[in-house]
Amino acid sequence: MSVSSGPTPPERFTPRLGQLVGIETPSGWDRGLNDAYDLLETWAGGALGRPERIVSDGVPHLYWRGADPAVPKSRRVLLLGHADTVWPLGTLAENPFKASGTRATGPGVFDMKAGLVLAFEALSLAGDVSHVSMLVSGDEERGSITSRALVEEAAAACGAVLVLEPSEGGALKTARKGVAQYRLGVSGRAAHAGLEPHKGVNALIELAHQVLTISELADRERGTTVTPTVGSAGTTTNTVPEQAFVEVDVRAWEHGELDRVERELRALRARAPGAELAFLGSVNRGPLERGMSVDLLRSARAVAERLGLTPVTETSVGGGSDGNITASLGVPTLDGLGPDGGGAHARHEWVDLASVRDRVSLVAGLLADRAA
Known part of the structure; x- marks a missing residue:
């Protein structure tokens, strides 16, 4: 199945990224997270149906169950990400969002607000998304204490999980400690x-x-x-x-x-x-072991070759993500599908805007393949 044409980054991506980074979302802070969720809902439109705001121990999470019940579980896909950042309130005043050339900076821009913006761009290109669910949690940076059960529930209903955490030097993350x-x-x-x-x-x-x-x-x-x-x-x-x-x-x-x-x-x-x-x-x-990623990695490489994108590479990293949780359930999981950049959890964190176009096409292509 081919990916449909439509608006592509960086034209719309960069201003959207600025909007999202401009909302401070420390882990668990309900006001900021809900403001961010309001914005994400406007971007989604009705493509995934009406989302739920699920509050656990005071922390809100945003969940589009999305997938048509008639779609076999093996074809269903969960897009997984988080809106919270490690940055305390007030950081934005000292380190506001900036975009210059192909580089964007600001608190949470790399980990992982750029990945959330990218997800909605990919959804707009993928055509049929009746098989797609999406979960955005609000406490991943604290270990997903309040969102773990929801992550497990959402992943268990799907045949694959695509994690929009940032790329590592352009490589997808097929193993995490x-x-x-x-x-x-x-x-x-x-x-x-x-x-x-x-x-x-x-x-x-x-x-x-x-x-x-x-x-x-x-x-x-x-x-x-x-x-x-x-x-x-x-x-x-x-x-x-x-x-x-x-x-x-x-x-x-x-x-x-x-x-x-x-x-x-x-x-x-x-x-x-x-x-x-x-x-x-x-x-x-638990670890995200490579065996849980290899089939999706193979699909990603095929999509990239078919669309003439930069060849897909892979890497293993020491940091954990919610992809560890979904892989531990036995659900095939591919991580690091967000844009390239660097400086996670550092004041200089940045996103390479030049990497966005290929990565949007890759995620959209993976979604389209799962629909076929």
């Missing part, structure tokens, strides 16, 4: 640091031993990282610390490695007499 997050708490006993420190149990010293042990759980050959990140201990400079904690970030290409690290973390024991350990946390997102 799984992510687990933990918090190790240490309880000791407070005492005066000058008068009788020997009567205390120093939670900070215990934590130091544990942090060194935790860091050794990484496996460089397998690409498994175990990184202590945020820590704290104590109350005053003259008190033996009674409490301490450390946050631990774990990433791995394989489910088995995430399981191994969790087992070893939970098997840790306190070294100091009187100290106690407590663990919180779990796997947040």
